[in-house]
Each structure stands twice: as structure tokens, then as C-alpha cells.
Amino acid sequence: MTEQSLAADFFDTLYQADPDPWRFETSEYEAAKYAATLAALTKSRYRSAFEIGGSIGVLTEQLAPCCDALLSVEISALAQERAIERCQHLPQVRFQLMNVPHEYPDNSFDLVLLSEVGYYWCQADLLKAQRRIYESLEPGGHLLLVHWLHDAPSYPLRGDDVHNAFQDFAAIAPLNAVFSQRTADYRLDLYERP
Template identity: 60%
Template sequence: MNNSQSLPPEYFEALYQTDPDPWKFATSEYEANKYAATIAALPQPRYRSAFEIGGSIGVLTEKLAQFCDSVLSIDVSPLAQQQAIERCQQLPQVRFQILNFPQEHPQEKFDLILVSEVGYYSCPQDLQTTQQQILELLEPNGHLLLVHWLPRSPDYPLTGDEVHDSFLELIPDRLQHLQAKRKAKYRLDLFQRAS
């Protein structure tokens, strides 16, 4: 494992070419339970504008959209995003873009940003840039929800704990920590941007 470089878009495109749902997002009971916990952690009944970083095939995007006036879901894999577009075609409030965050990012503000199962694909330097971009895109008092798998993967530069702990370092000046939940295989942390 090399943690000095983030995983490139080609890594993910190759996975989706081999298997349209390589992490079993659509069929796994673990994923279904984690998605339910993710949605349950949202402290507001409705959001004006949500930003989902790494939407993959759109399973969580579809659930998130029920609570948002607008959702922008990004991914680096056109193959994955095509599935997401088809899954969410009846949801006009959902938009999709191919962006390699944080090097590429939208030019708008959000009151909810979701980082689910993607932070550990970044090297430490790119994660730091990700944090800076998120803070710029998140409105004052907006919510940031992190959810990550905890076991170490030999392919990934970071672990879920390393990702979450790095955001905890932004307390109290940049973020407030509202909620923490830890299960056997995943961790959830909810933050609010300082006003």
C-alpha cells in the first residue's frame, strides 16, 4: 500500500468494468443497514442543497434525495454514474457530474455535504485539500456527515478512522461535532460548520 498517492479514477473504472456493483451497494444487508443509519443521522427534516462526494451507482443518492430540494452527486467513474442516473431518473432534484474532488469542485454552496465510503481513497495531502474544499463549500451552520468502513484495505491509502480523526482535528474552530456512532465495521460522525 502506498499512502502518498490517492487512488486514480482508472482504479474505479476498472472495478466497474469487472462488476457493475463491486461493493454490493444494491444488495448487501450491511449496506442497507448503514444507509438507514446514515439517513437517520440527518438532524434536519429537509435540506436546501446537498452535495454527495462519490455517489457511485446512486443507491444512497436515491435515499438522500427524499430529504433534499436539490442534490449534486459526483463521482470519478462514468460507468458508475450512468447507473446512478438511471436509478434516479424519476428524481428531478438530483444532478450528476463527473468530478475528481478535490482537484475539481462545484462552484456553489451547500447546507449538507455527505462523504460516505470515499475519504480513505485519498492520500493524506489530498485529504487535507478535501477538508479545505468542504469548508469552503459548506454554508455556515451547514452539516457534514462522514460514514466510512473501518477495516484496513491494502489498496487504500487511509483507514476510515484516519479520515474521521482528521476531521475531529478541525474542532472547535472550524467544525462542531454533533454526533458519533461506531459499529463493528463502520463509523459515522456528524459535524456542523462553525458560523
């Protein structure tokens, strides 16, 4: 495990070389995972949603129709420019450059989505993010985690590290586990703040 979270320059380098480095727009795997992500949400509508690490906005665009307001933040300006362009027809979506957990919005949310982001943080930043996410989550609000499970040596953590840390955190926070799904490639966990 590395001692530091991955910084904006790591992602900017990837997006400069390829505007869609993870094939969010074309991958069957990503399409199926996005469908499972949206299907896991147990409410038909969210008043105020927060997406951490929106990348180029493919999932943002799909999530927006069930949100009255959606704040999507990203560490890479290059990625977020594409997300803004993709979602310009969705007036309920706002975008902001933000380095979570060091920066965090003042708002409260009834949905926080952490999809494919947690393993870019070091352990200390993951713990800080847990506290900030929990504090921003309204009673009855949902936290949805989705992470790839395979080894990526350049990432500080693995998907299971992130989900296991939230599972431990949920026991003391408190957060109630609502739904869990594990495939060969990703893990999905939905929590509700009581």
C-alpha cells in the same frame, strides 16, 4: 500509506468487472448503514446537498427525498451512468463527473456527505478536501462522514484516519460535533458549521 489518491482507472476497472462491486444493491450491511446514515441527519430537509462519490446511486436515491437539490459527483463514468439511470425519476438530483478535491463545485451547501470516499485519498488530498468542503459549507450546514473501518491495503488511508483528521480539523475550522456512532464495521460523524 500510499502517496497518491486512487484514480478513475482504479474504479473503472472494478465497475467493468462487476457493475456493483461492493454489493450496494443487495448487502444487508449496506442497507443498515444507509439507514443509519439517513437517521443521523438532524434536519428533515436540506436546501442544497452535495454527495461526494455517489457511485451507482443507491444512497443518492435514498437521500434525494429530503433534499430540494442534490448534486452527486463521481470519478467513474461507468458508476455514474448507473446512478443516472437509477435516479432519473428524481428531478432534484444533478450528476457531474468530478475528481474531488482537485475539482470542486462553486456552489455552497447546507449538507455535504462524504460516505466511503475519504480513504481513497492520500493525506495531502484529504487535507485539501477538508478545506474545500469547509469553505463550501454554509453556516448551520452539516457535514456527514461515514467510512468502513477495516484494513484495505490498496487504499491510501483507513476510515479512522479520515475521521480522526476531520476531528482535528473541526477543532480549528470550527466545526461542531453533533452526532457520532461507531459500530464494529463503520464510523459515522455529523458536524455542523456554526
